[in-house]
Amino acid sequence: MYFHFIFAGYYFCRHTLVASTVELNIPVYAVFVNGKICKDPKIVTPNDFSVSVFVDQLPGLNTLGISLSRIDYAPYSINPPHVHPRSSEVFVVMEDTLYAGFITSNRQNPNVMYKLFAMILHPGDVYVFPRGLIHFQYNVGKGNAVAFAGFNSQYPGLITLANALFGSEPPLPSDVLAKAFQLDEEVVEYLQSIPWIQN
Template structure:
């Protein structure tokens, strides 16, 4: 597993060294982020730490070799390594995640509003896919691109599009993914639509999904407990 872990990180690092980041390009060597609670103003990103106070630990994270806890409703766990874990990622336009999947677990349909994602599978089997945005022709449907991944396979999810991963095997699966933002964000579709606070009006959801009120209530219930 250690060798697979290192290979995955090498692949992702190599790819991103050749790619253009979606976040603004840095104008200095680094801009280590200041903790939000200590920031005197709010900006689109993070305020820079005094370079004279920067240390090696500002560019370091430990623990990505440890599996996440998949004992939950969806059977997966995402371990992020973004600007909140490594302040030195600020302005560099990249981040990383480890995703663990229990047998038949999934990373449910979601989007990253600020990043493209490139995923490499290092253990197990995954069914993955993404759906295109609404087509210009109202007579056409959103198109699904889907693929079954095996150990060593790589798949790309374009920025902002709804995508998912599902463990189709009877054993655990592990993947690592690079994202083209220091803070890519995530919107899990079911959580956002059925578990928002305050809740979206049932009348709105009934019309949007073309279902009975009781169906909407049953879909909202797991997210409101």
């Protein structure tokens, strides 16, 4: 699975269309918005609004509260359970078939602790993942799948649950994880010993 991040945006400083960069010589009279310098509108170019990264590399995203990513899935691959702590996500399938869903954060039924909302998505289908809820995607098709995800944050954040819990530095105490997951401590220690690849 590959992640490609594509972002575009602009913001206004003193009611003028501008973009900001970090490569400027900062004059004494420079205008700053949220700690980023505004670029002179006379020298703004399309390249000031497009790059494949987050707000630190594309300052034009500053204050917009948006970002976009493209996700490519090999056959039968997953985007494992994860959360975006600072953003909701709108998800659009472009190619092949994905099984996607999220888990609620509160009890809607005293007999059910958490509820899974999931479905099969085909090209053109759109799905929404609420901010901070655990969600995933799984390519159930036989070919490569492609999807785009839009976020209402310039820094949506990403916490892949297994990576965070079993691959943190320093590691969480194994007895804490053993109790949380009702596993033998040896199983937890094994899980903590294997490399957790960040996606």
